[in-house]
Amino acid sequence: MKFGGTSVKDAEAVGRLARIVARERQPRLVVVSALSGVTDALLDAARLAEAGDGTGAREAVRALHRRHEEMAAVVRATERRASLLAALDALFEELTAIVHALAVVEEVSPRSSDAIVAFGELASSRIVAAALEDAGLPARWLDARSLLVTDAQHGAAIPDRAATGERLRSTVGPLLAEGVLPVAGGFVGATPAGITTTLGRGGSDYSAALFGAGLEADEIQIWTDVDGMLTADPRLVAGPRVVPRLSFDEASELAYFGAKVLHPSTILPAVALGIPVRILNSHRPDAPGTLVARSVEGGEGGPAAIACKRGLTRVDIASSRMLMAYGFLRRVFEVFERFRTPVDVVTTSEVSVSVTIDDRRALDGIVAELSTFADVSSEDGMAIVCAVGERLRTDSRLATRVLGALEGLPLAMVSQGGSRKNITVVLRDADAPAAMERLHRRFFEGGRAPAPRETRATA
Ligand code: ASP
Ligand code: MG
Numbered sequence: 001m002k003f004g005g006t007s008v009k010d011a012e013a014v015g016r017l018a019r020i021v022a023r024e025r026q027p028r029l030v031v032v033s034a035l036s037g038v039t040d041a042l043l044d045a046a047r048l049a050e051a052g053d054g055t056g057a058r059e060a061v062r063a064l065h066r067r068h069e070e071m072a073a074v075v076r077a078t079e080r081r082a083s084l085l086a087a088l089d090a091l092f093e094e095l096t097a098i099v100h101a102l103a104v105v106e107e108v109s110p111r112s113s114d115a116i117v118a119f120g121e122l123a124s125s126r127i128v129a130a131a132l133e134d135a136g137l138p139a140r141w142l143d144a145r146s147l148l149v150t151d152a153q154h155g156a157a158i159p160d161r162a163a164t165g166e167r168l169r170s171t172v173g174p175l176l177a178e179g180v181l182p183v184a185g186g187f188v189g190a191t192p193a194g195i196t197t198t199l200g201r202g203g204s205d206y207s208a209a210l211f212g213a214g215l216e217a218d219e220i221q222i223w224t225d226v227d228g229m230l231t232a233d234p235r236l237v238a239g240p241r242v243v244p245r246l247s248f249d250e251a252s253e254l255a256y257f258g259a260k261v262l263h264p265s266t267i268l269p270a271v272a273l274g275i276p277v278r279i280l281n282s283h284r285p286d287a288p289g290t291l292v293a294r295s296v297e298g299g300e301g302g303p304a305a306i307a308c309k310r311g312l313t314r315v316d317i318a319s320s321r322m323l324m325a326y327g328f329l330r331r332v333f334e335v336f337e338r339f340r341t342p343v344d345v346v347t348t349s350e351v352s353v354s355v356t357i358d359d360r361r362a363l364d365g366i367v368a369e370l371s372t373f374a375d376v377s378s379e380d381g382m383a384i385v386c387a388v389g390e391r392l393r394t395d396s397r398l399a400t401r402v403l404g405a406l407e408g409l410p411l412a413m414v415s416q417g418g419s420r421k422n423i424t425v426v427l428r429d430a431d432a433p434a435a436m437e438r439l440h441r442r443f444f445e446g447g448r449a450p451a452p453r454e455t456r457a458t459a
Contacts, residue, residue, distance in 0.1 A: 001028045002186060002208035005036035006225040007282040008124050011074040017128065018135040020223065020285050027176045028221075029211055030139070030183045032128050033204040034120025035071070038064060039187075042117045045099055046108045049116075054103030058096055065092035068123050075127075075134045084130040088123060095119045110154035114198045118145075121185025121204070129183035139181045147171065148189030148207060150197045157189055157197035159206075161269065164189075165214035172215060184211075205262060209270040209277070220270050222262060223282045228290030229254065229261055231305045236433050237440040243305050244288060247296045250304045253388045253422050256344075257307035267292065296390055302443035303389030303402070303422075308436050310383040310429050312344065313360045314412055315367070318352035319374040329353065335369045345384055345424055347413045354413050356382060356426055382412060383432035386424040387439060393420040405442040406435055 001024070003017050021030060034042075045060040068088050075081040098115055102108050108116075125141060132139035149164045150157035175182045186204025189197045199206050205222060212220035229251070230240040246254075248271045252264040267277045271294050280289040296304075317332055332353055336343050339362035343355045357363070363378060370376045387402045399416060402423050413426035427435060 001221045001223060002031040002204060003033065003128070003223045003282065004204065004225070005033040005038070007223050008032050008034075008128060009036040011071055013282070014071065014074050014128060014131045016282050016285075017223070018131050018137070020282060021132060021181065022135060022137055023285070027138075027179050027181050028217075029172055029176065029215065030128065030132070030181060031186045031204060031208045031211060032121065032124050032183070033186055034124050035067065038067075038120040038124070039117055039201070042120055043113070046102070046113050046116045049099045049102040050106060050108040052103055052106040054100055057099040057103050061092060061096050061099055064095075064119075064123075065089075068092070068127065071127050072130070075130045077134055080130055080134055084126060087126050091119060091123050091126070111152075111195065114154045114157075115196050117198055118185075118188040118196045121188045125183050125185040132181060132183065137181055138179060139183050140175060142171065142182050142184045144184040144186070144188040144207070145190035145194070145196055147184055148199075148210065149192060150189040150199070152191045152195065152197065154197055156200040157191075159189065159199070159210050160192075161210065161214070163192065164210055168211060168214040172211070176215075202263065202266070206266040206269075209267040212275055212277075213269040213273050216273070217270075217275055220267070220275055220277045222267075222277060222279050224261065224279060225281065225283060226261060226279075227281045227284060227287050228279045229305065231444045232436055232440050233308060236308060236436040237306075238437075239445070240440070241444055242287070243290050245291045245293065245296045246304055247390050247421075248292060248294055249419065249421050250296075250388050250390060251292050253386070254305055254307055257309050257384075257386065261290075262292070264292070300395045300398075301391050303387035303392065303398070305388050306436060306439045306443070307386050307388060308383060308432050309344070309358070309386075310432055312356045312358055312382045312384060312426070312429075313363060313378055313380050314354055314356050314382045314426060315363075315370075315376065315378045316352060316354045317370055317374045317376050320351060321373070331373060332370065335366055338369075339366050341366060345413055345415050345426055347415050354426075356384060356413070379412075381429045382426055383429040384424055384426055385432055385435045385439070386422050387443075388422045390421055392416070392423055399423045401442070402439065405438045409435055 045057045048057040072084050129139045129141035147167050149160040172182050186207035228242045232240045234240050255264050274294050276293040278289050278291050281287050341362050345356045347354050367376050392398050409431045411425045411427050415424045
């Protein structure tokens with residue numbers, strides 16, 4: 001069970017967390033992020049130290065210490081609270097010494113930065129372990145650095161899956177078998193020599209997936225502050241619904257459109273082993289959430305979700321030389337590569353290629369260079385609208401139904417990739433809201449109650 005920063009942000013949130021953990025019938029490893037905002041604050045402290053502002057850096061650490069101390073009030077048993085406060089004192093004393101030393105030398109290496117930023121998860125996990133014990137649960141704090149073995153690429157360390165699995169099986173496995181609830185920070189690890197590392201921002205989900213995979217868990221729960229992935233962006237569509245199940249590929253497609261709930265690559269270790277990942281809302285623990293699994297049944301029915309990306313530019317490249325020739329596409333894409341501009345949607349005919357780009361900073365240069373061997377035109381103010389779903393592969397009529405819902409809207413590009421898990425159209429940005437509204441009405445508005453308004457978008 002992984003709890004993100006907002007699920008541990010204050011005493012109330014930690015109380016909710018304890019109630020959620022207490023409901024589980026079997027013991028689970030609890031993984032927590034730093035309290036929300038703390039990782040940023042620690043990075044600020046590191047920057048102050050690097051700038052030689054020792055006073056500022058120590059003041060920043062003192063403010064963080066106070067925030068964590070206040071949270072210790074969730075622990076009611078006097079002795080337990082005292083020992084939590086002592087543990088926090090020790091942590092923040094060490095952190096003060098680190099920032100002081102770094103401010104003197106005015107240098108913060110990636111290795112030192114990891115040493116600083118790890119304190120967020122080390123402190124939050126201490127608080128959560130004590131709070132769970134206080135709630136009468138058999139919790140035991142573990143130092144994440146003794147569990148997660150990584151290489152020494154500080155700031156974006158690569159986990160050693162085999163070594164981590166061994167540590168988990170020898171330490172966490174027996175605890176779970178005894179009925180103990182181990183609690184550890186996410187995001188943080190150590191090299192085999194014991195030097196503190198971190199996995200990169202947002203890395204707690206990755207820790208949870210690595211731990212779940214190492215323990216061969218039956219399920220990984222990602223507790224957050226939204227109900228799960230939604231069928232569409234609530235800014236574009238009234239009453240989006242929670243998607244009950246998504247395949248890993250569907251979740252990956254949606255991530256491109258800005259689905260912030262979960263970055264699919266972080267859960268890859270779990271999904272590769274077939275371990276389902278459930279996204280759940282710690283404010284509404286009874287809501288079913290979204291289950292992300294390796295694959296979902298195809299069959300008939302609609303797409304899993306629809307998504308939209310706006311403010312794009314379309315570039316049309318035509319050349320009679322493309323007819324029956326090879327090498328033309330390579331030349332086209334080399335131009336985009338030289339200008340370091342990612343291409344999103346691509347469609348081709350025998351004599352022309354259309355692409356969309358998001359970043360138009362290099363557009364003039366790209367057009368000039370393409371014009372040396374093709375006729376080029378570009379148009380701003382375009383949008384991608386995309387229906388994502390495994391059923392596009394299994395239900396041959398679905399693509400036609402998607403396009404049918406868009407009847408009358410001028411489509412600039414239509415694309416269905418080889419995996420046939422999505423159908424994508426490019427149209428005028430001004431038509432995007434209508435397109436989303438129509439698709440949502442056709443596929444998702446069939447009597448069921450909509451998701452609450454405050455939930456976050458998939459896209
Ligand atoms: N606390 C870390 C961050 O904010 C890791 C995480 O929350 O997943 O990036
Ligand atoms: Mg975070």
